[in-house]
Amino acid sequence: MDEFQEILQDFLVESFELVEQLDQDLIELESTPEDLELLNGIFRVAHTVKGASSFLNFDVLTHLTHHMENVLNKARHGELVITPDIMDVVLESIDLMKALLNTIRDTSSDAGIDVAACVIRLDKVSGGDGDVPKVESTSAPAEEASTEEISVEENAEEELDYDNMSDEDVEAEIQKLLAERQEEDKAKRAAKIAAGESVPDAPPSPDEVVKDTPAPPPVAKKAKPKNETPKAAPPVKKTATVEQTIRVDVKRLDHLMNLIGELVLAKNRLIKINDDVEERYEGEEFLEELNQVVSIVSLVTTDLQIAVMKTRMLPIGKVFNKFPRMIRDLTRELNKKIELEISGEDTELDKSIVEEIGDPLVHIIRNSCDHGIETPDIRVAAGKEEGGIISLKAYNEGNQIVIQIDDDGKGLDADILKDKAIEKGLISEKEADNMSDKEAFLLIMRPGFSTAAAVTNVSGRGVGMDVVKTNIEKVNGIVDIESELGKGTSLKLKIPLTLAIIQALLVGVQEETYAIPLASVLETVRISIDEVYTVEGKSVMRLREDVLSLVHISDIFEVERIMSSKEYAYVVVLGLGTQKIGLIVDTLVGQEEIVIKSLGDYLKGIEGVAGATIRGDGGVTLIVDVVALMDMAKNVKVSAINSASNAEAVSTEKTKASDYIVMIVDDSKTDRTIMTKALKPLGITLVEAGDGQEALSLLKQGDHNFDAMLIDIEMPRMDGYTLAIEIKKYSRYKNLPLIAVTSRTGKSDRMRGVESGMIEYITKPYSPDYLSSVVQRNVNFKSEFLS
């Protein structure tokens, strides 16, 4: 049974591939009915499916394909001209065949689909009287098939009841048939050679055929190959292009992708550690070696990532393939003349994305056919060609794939769209007035919008285009529409190559970092605060000729403003379709490859957050959802870039000497003790820190309201200057007196001290009294506390 399952699997895989090919070939055939090569190819497909299905006892399928084969056989012998009507029947039968294959895949049996009507039509087309015995899936119709077939082959005298023959008889019969056929072949070959054509190798000897073909049941199958050998012979062309493939479960690839994701994170972390080590051990010899290893690891990781990504890539042709057939059906249904031009079907996309874009493309193309392309008489009246052209293109553009669907139809009318949207209550009249044509085009993507006056079977139910938008956005893609009235419409779907790992721009705001998908970033600009204007309660700035509306990232993500705003800010210009917005951030951190992780069920659906990623330092960074951010920005009033809350007065009334709190920052325990001793007599509270970082985290904890800080300059991890600069970033410490206590006496050192925000400069050694007096002066020490 297992063996059977295996064969069945192979059969299904093969059949589906063949059927896909069949669809395309048939459409092509309709335009070039004389193309014998094509006809032969199609015939072979039908035949192969028939042969295999009869072997597997799928009688309904065999019955159907058999009749298809008849029609095609007649056609290729020139007894039948393929007219659109015949093609309709053939296509219908192919649809049935697909349905049957699907049923077989799901249930391992081909019961449940009635093919009788179609078979009768096929039979009529092929010249029969339509009187075809009905086949039940359980019965064995092999004999019917063979008889019919043979009659078509004009071998009427061989109408034998194979079922009742003994094995030897069958064998003999086969030998006889083969011999006959070979005779014919020889004759034909001779004729061909005479005509100067190259002929493939002689068909396999009868013995081989008998051995190769599945042993007992379908005699029909064996009778057939002989028929096709002359022209079809071993498909030479195909073997040349056969690709070596292994079928792999998608789950395994997904798992591999996850592992690569982890590896990318580890790589990022390694790079960060390398940078740190480099800083600390500058000039050491082993650094170079470490550097080399790190760069090799990062290079290989990137290559590996690309390689694994490629294993998941499928040519977009998989999706495009079904459209020629669809267009054909639509043209007949709508009485229009439409031609489909496809290019770039080799462009590759992640499998999961390929699966997602199928439906949107169907909707778009249906729409183009139904609403875009006009009927022939209207087109002629407008001075256009009678037949419309829809072109479907796919190409790479940077990190994205662009799928472009152009039609040369009537184009979109912005005014009509606006009126319609107002009528349906989707937008207000005021909004409509402010709308550019491009924005108006995007209205067709709104839910509940449909411009077709009459709802047709094809489109116009008002569901299609918004499905397009949601599906494309689901894969982080964007939809762009351009249209010219009377000339046509062009739709562009821009889709990222893959879902799991993206390039991101990391931006900093206050102490937080966010990742913005680079695909949505148009540019970044550094602006000074006074370049920001306020218009109707919204911040805007001029960006070259345009006015760009601005929103501060901290307004979107409720970031607490603990650090004072600087004179300069950065604006990240985000673009989504035609919408643009400037996002104000404090710093640009850099560009990084990030692995998208979900926030899990507990935190899902947070507006503006698309997910999270783990950074090189092991911390979590949130990923901005640009689509949602654009929406949220509309509701944010006045961006408060100028109105950063100024330092709240921390000076609470001092009632005793110990209310004064001073921090001593020095890496030397001795120095700290000396300072402590000098200040002890004042009775003030002293807090010690061993270096700049410790001091900073003490400040951040906010356990104490410090009145002053004594800072040594030379310290490990973070020196005094850096500490001072960091401290001054926080608005609440703007006025905190910072006193440098150092043995550095150079003028430039003093200058640096002043630049970094120190207000006093005490040089070591100093007298305890001097230190005490400087501290007293700076904390406004009340003299009454002096004992």
Place this chain on the structure above:
Amino acid sequence: MSDKLKEIINKQSDQQNPDVTNLDDIVQLVGFIIGDEEYAIPILAIQEIIKPFPWTRVPQVPAYVKGVFNMRGSVIPLIDLRLKFGLNEQKHNDETRFIVMKVGDEVAGFVIDRLTMALRIKKQNIGPAPDTVNTEDSLIDGVGKEEDRIITILKADKLLKRDF
């Protein structure tokens, strides 16, 4: 096999596992303190207990959701039980711990003030939650009595359920 032999074997295995008979009646819990009260969570709902860890704030969530943190490559929400239970926020100190709970596919870290101990409480010593709080949505599973203490037993699955 004679009945006698069976009896002996049974007896032996009984002797080897003296607790076997009443294991089913015992609930194993991990106790911890939030504010002034002692709470407990079934030990099977706990994936691990870790020392405080840096986390990333997440916008637009209630205050008790502190944010997310990275636990060996997974992004996990962090929930402060002090805030969730309406107490004031407290600085993390040496005794503060994150309890990472897992029920089904749901994982989250919970900030607690300090751990007490692993508890084995007999089922008969666990009473129902007080009527006033005993509703479907209640976080309280029951109240355990252990010598002189009263321990509130929480429902891990309810804690892990998003309620905003």
